[in-house]
Amino acid sequence: MRIFVSGPGFVRHNGELARLIGSFDWSRTRVGPISRWPPCLRSAVDVMLGANIQIVIFWGPQFLALYNDAYAPTIGTKHPHALGRPAREHWAELWTDLEPLLKRVLETGETVSAKDRPFYIERGRGPETVYFDISYSPVHDEEGAVAGVFCIVNETTEVKRAQDLERRLAAIIASTDDAILSTDLDMTITSWNRGAERLYGYRADEMIGRSVLALNPEDRSDEEYELFRRVGLGEHVPPYETARRRSDGTLVDVSLTVSPIYGGAGEIVGASKIARDITAKKQFERFQAMAMGELKHRIKNVLSTVTAIARQTFTNGDEERAATRIFDERLASLARAQDVLTTGSWEEADLRTVIDTALLPYSPDRFRIEGPAMSVGAHAVTALTLAFHELATNAAKYGALSRDGGLVSIHWQASRDLARFKLRWSEEGGPEVVIPTRRGFGSKLIERLLASELKGEVRLEFAPSGLICEVDASLRAEAAGR
Structure with missing residues (x-):
């Protein structure tokens, strides 16, 4: 436990802000030199400097700013110029938002707190909206009046953005027509979206906790083991065409993509699988192949008919037979050209x-x-x-x-x-x-x-x-x- 020592500074505290506060010319401000600070302010600053959490104190009607080393990075290029200055000077871009909060504490003595409170701030990287958990508490003087605002804050910007991204991704996964599921490395299904329900016919509560092998046709179980072997090596398996089994036992043609899922420490903890129904595509391909085969057959029939007519027409002499042979060869060449195209x-x-x-x-x-x-x-x-x-x-x-x-x-x-x-x-x-x-x-x-x-x-x-x-x-x- 740190012990407050009166004197010109806060020599018992290490860190940049203890040094800056101790050397600052407070006599040029309304609060006066440190030696004349009221005990309530000295105690508040002592607690602030000894804490490892982000704290800023706004003192008096001008809301003079004092803060600790943990808080300094959150204000970027405002530090160290904001120290000892009225908050309005260096928090101008959010003053219409911040001033009512500070006045509410100063005038009513109540504590104001909020989770993921947005603030529009400029701290050297361009204007940005950031988020903080805040707790603004009154600091009372010896007569019980509120002399300042003791602000404990915790920036949650990155956590909030990650949560928002996670919610957006969850909404996309829930609304997409693609079947998206995840598994652990034991091939046990851990999530199952509505697209998977529509494609495979199983509800989420029927599949979560079951092996993903339940979807594989009997002759494709080895395929799943190979997929998980590749995922275990950190590979992304690009879309490939395969088949999976529905709840009614029928097979559905799918385009399947598989990617590793990473844990917080960067380790691979499972796999995500995205399946797209390609039944219509496969049906078209089969129809196209059938149509091409029929077209190829008909073209050959036409060419065979032309050949037969030529042979029946030119049969009188050697020259006619030679001409027929040349004609046959040219028709055969034309047939090979059609083969290239129909293939x-x-x-x-x-x-x-x-x-x-x-x-x-x-x-x-x-x-x-x-x-x-x-x-x-x-x-x-x-x-x-x-x-x-x-x-x-x-x-x-x-x-x-x-x-x-x-x-x-x-x-x-x-x-x-x-x-x-x-x-x-x-x-x-x-x-x-x-x-x-x-x-x-x-x-x-x-x-x-x-x-x-x-x-x-x-x-x-x-x-x-x-x-x-x-x-x-x-x-x-x-x-x-x-």
């Missing part, structure tokens, strides 16, 4: 996949293919597939693919804005190329398809070392010209 999104496909599919009839060892990952639109898929078919057919007859050791290089690159691309087909190792005296159907088809359908430019060069085809075209031809 993907129908709207676009990866350029490398388009090239590999178009060149399926040939050995991959005969090609050197380089270029970045890049998607092309549906019209480009058809045009490029048919063009590569014509180029490869020509190379197999007259160019690099007609001789052992011949090689075809295919290289492409996209423009910086990803709106266009350049592609180069070049042959080497084949017979010496002779410039044709007339343009064949294949050359015309290549130029028409690539220049027209891709809204680009095509250059065919019959170099002695091998055919070169250069294309500068739009990546989204249908958007460019339709």
Whole structure:
């Protein structure tokens, strides 16, 4: 217990405020020098300086401020200038709020207290609303009159903000359609929101305290153990698609996200799980797959019918049979282009996949293919597939693919804005190329398809070392010209 010692200061107390109060020129204030302070003020200051809690004293009708070391950080840059000065000078921004509280104590002698009392204050970090637990008590002089206000405060700003955030999160969790639950590390369910009730069919009181494995289909129990293994390592498991069992025994398709829950000391104490019903999405995917399969089947039927008609029409001689064979090959190439589209999104496909599919009839060892990952639109898929078919057919007859050791290089690159691309087909190792005296159907088809359908430019060069085809075209031809 500290003993008050009269004298010019408060030498029995350690700390900055004991030194500042002891050295302050109080003779220039209404309270006068410390040696003339009334016993009630000396006792109040002695108690204040000896306390480890936040205390400020507002003395007399001017409410001169005295405070301890525990209180100083709460006023920021107001310290130390506020010491010994009328409160109105340094608490100006909240004076209309603070003055009535202080006057109430000073004039009535009653104690004013509140929990999480908001104050609008400026303390060097910009204006802010802060919260305090307060207890403002009267300090009586020897005649029983109230001479000052003894204020015990405790800032609760961070706690209040955390509580408000927790309430907002709780409201979000309660109102969301997503199923949100939490478990401890033993997989025991500890919380269950309304979204979980709607998705799984169980009430909260039916599930809290049960194992989360109750939701797993029999063939997916190992999945849960792997999830908790990852959570125990501090991993966040991003959304993935799985299935869970409802209260009626049926399965529901869900997108599941799992994250660790941390305790106050930073240790992992459990897991939070967010599940979203993706039944409609899975149904659409199944319908889409069925529709694509049906479309693919019908396209092949149409192409087969066209092929049969061509074979029945051109059967009179060798030239007709050769023409029919070429026609069949072109239809087969067109069918492969449709396969690429129906296997993907129908709207676009990866350029490398388009090239590999178009060149399926040939050995991959005969090609050197380089270029970045890049998607092309549906019209480009058809045009490029048919063009590569014509180029490869020509190379197999007259160019690099007609001789052992011949090689075809295919290289492409996209423009910086990803709106266009350049592609180069070049042959080497084949017979010496002779410039044709007339343009064949294949050359015309290549130029028409690539220049027209891709809204680009095509250059065919019959170099002695091998055919070169250069294309500068739009990546989204249908958007460019339709």
